[in-house]
Amino acid sequence: MHGTPPQPDWLEDLVHATGLKREQAFAAMMGAWHVPIYSFLRSMLNEHDDAADATQETFLQVFRSIDTFRGEAKFSTWLYTIARRKGLDALRSRKQLALRHADASDWEARLEADHFFDGDEAQRKLYAALQLLPARQREVFTLRYFQEMAYADIAELTGTSEGAAKASYFHAKNKVQAHLTSSTD
Amino acid sequence: MPQKNTPYRTPDGFFKQQQEAIWKRASSAPTEPELKHGSRLGRYAWATGLAATLAIGLFFVLPQTPEACETFACLWDRTPVQSIPLDDAEIETWMDDDLLFETVLNETTDA
Numbered sequence: 576m577h578g579t580p581p582q583p584d585w586l587e588d589l590v591h592a593t594g595l596k597r598e599q600a601f602a603a604m605m606g607a608w609h610v611p612i613y614s615f616l617r618s619m620l621n622e623h624d625d626a627a628d629a630t631q632e633t634f635l636q637v638f639r640s641i642d643t644f645r646g647e648a649k650f651s652t653w654l655y656t657i658a659r660r661k662g663l664d665a666l667r668s669r670k671q672l673a674l675r676h677a678d679a680s681d682w683e684a685r686l687e688a689d690h691f692f693d694g695d696e697a698q699r700k701l702y703a704a705l706q707l708l709p710a711r712q713r714e715v716f717t718l719r720y721f722q723e724m725a726y727a728d729i730a731e732l733t734g735t736s737e738g739a740a741k742a743s744y745f746h747a748k749n750k751v752q753a754h755l756t757s758s759t760d
Numbered sequence: 761m762p763q764k765n766t767p768y769r770t771p772d773g774f775f776k777q778q779q780e781a782i783w784k785r786a787s788s789a790p791t792e793p794e795l796k797h798g799s800r801l802g803r804y805a806w807a808t809g810l811a812a813t814l815a816i817g818l819f820f821v822l823p824q825t826p827e828a829c830e831t832f833a834c835l836w837d838r839t840p841v842q843s844i845p846l847d848d849a850e851i852e853t854w855m856d857d858d859l860l861f862e863t864v865l866n867e868t869t870d871a
Contacts, residue, residue, distance in 0.1 A: 598783065605779045613775070617768050627774070631782055638786040694767030702767070721766060 580649045583607065590641050605634070608651075611722060612658045618717040619662040620671060621706060623691040629661040636661070648731070655724075655732050659714075666710065674706075679758065682706045704754040712747035719744045 588600035612633055617626035636657050644653055665671060677685065682703035686692045694702060705713055714733065718724040719740075724732075729740040 598787070601783055601786070602779070605775075605782070609775050609779060613770070614766060614768065618766075623768075623770060627770075627778065631778060634782045635786055638782070691769045691771070692767055693769045698767045 579646050582646055582650050586644075586646075586650060590644070601638070604637075608654060609634075612654065615655065615658055615717060615722060616662050616665075618705070618721060619659075619710075619714060620665050621674065622670075623689075625665050625668075625671065629658070629665045632661045632664075633658040649728070652728055652731055655718075655728075659732060677706070679703050679707060679754070700755055700758055701751065704751045704758075707754065708747050708750060712743050712750070715740055715743040716747035716751070720748075 583604070585600040585603035588596050589604060592600060609630070613626055613630045616629045616633070617623065620626050620629060633654070637654060640657075644650070680703075683699045686694065686699045686702055692699075692702070705716065708716065711733070715729055718729045718732070719726070726737045726740045726744075729744075730737040733740065735743075
């Protein structure tokens with residue numbers, strides 16, 4: 576028999592409390608998840624403005640539907656599922672679709688000019704290579720490499736099997752390595 | 761959840777300001793009955809606004825006869841659509857599309 580996964584301490588107050596107690600629970604949730612969710616969406620959407628909008632929409636959605644969270648999954652998986660949905664909504668935008676036509680040198684130039692990207696040349700190459708990955712592989716690579724999420728959680732989040740998530744990660748890793756090698760030759 | 765450091769940066773005070781903005785919006789969200797009442801009142805304002813916008817738009821658009829587009833880029837620039845209506849299945853398929861990366865990869869490794 577499967578038990579329910581452990582949930583964060585503040586979750587009960589976020590669902591049931593009112594007033595200051597609820598605000599404190601909200602602050603605790605934001606303290607734990609604001610930066611990871613923004614980072615996830617920034618990797619998905621690249622642009623700060625788009626990631627900021629999707630982050631805001633994610634937490635508003637969490638707040639509006641927290642009473643529907645049954646606790647059968649981990650809170651983090653539920654949260655990332657909402658964030659991913661908001662990210663996919665943003666990917667449909669004209670601006671994001673136009674970005675998909677950029678090549679590696681376009682991406683490096685964009686990142687160099689981006690005030691909100693503070694990487695050196697090697698990081699620019701890495702992040703440009705990431706942007707060239709198919710969206711699914713970029714998503715899995717981001718969740719595994721940057722967010723250090725377990726394959727089982729990635730599989731649940733993206734609606735694939737654990738094996739498929741592993742395969743996506745290794746394909747992505749190989750492609751990034753191949754691209755970095757070729758660009759330094 | 762552990763996080764590797766990334767080179768992504770945000771404006772000063774971004775997280776604090778956004779947290780305050782989210783709390784403000786979340787805690788002042790209208791109740792269901794308020795939403796229903798508001799939507800009835802808003803319907804008239806919305807219709808009036810739409811009619812005014814259409815009238816102004818027609819005033820500027822009708823006298824002009826733009827040249828026909830010869831390129832996709834021109835058509836793309838002219839389309840007023842801001843978001844492509846891909847359904848969930850289509851966007852999931854698109855997420856698995858390797859073509860873009862494979863093309864670039866082959867170009868760089870075959871050279």
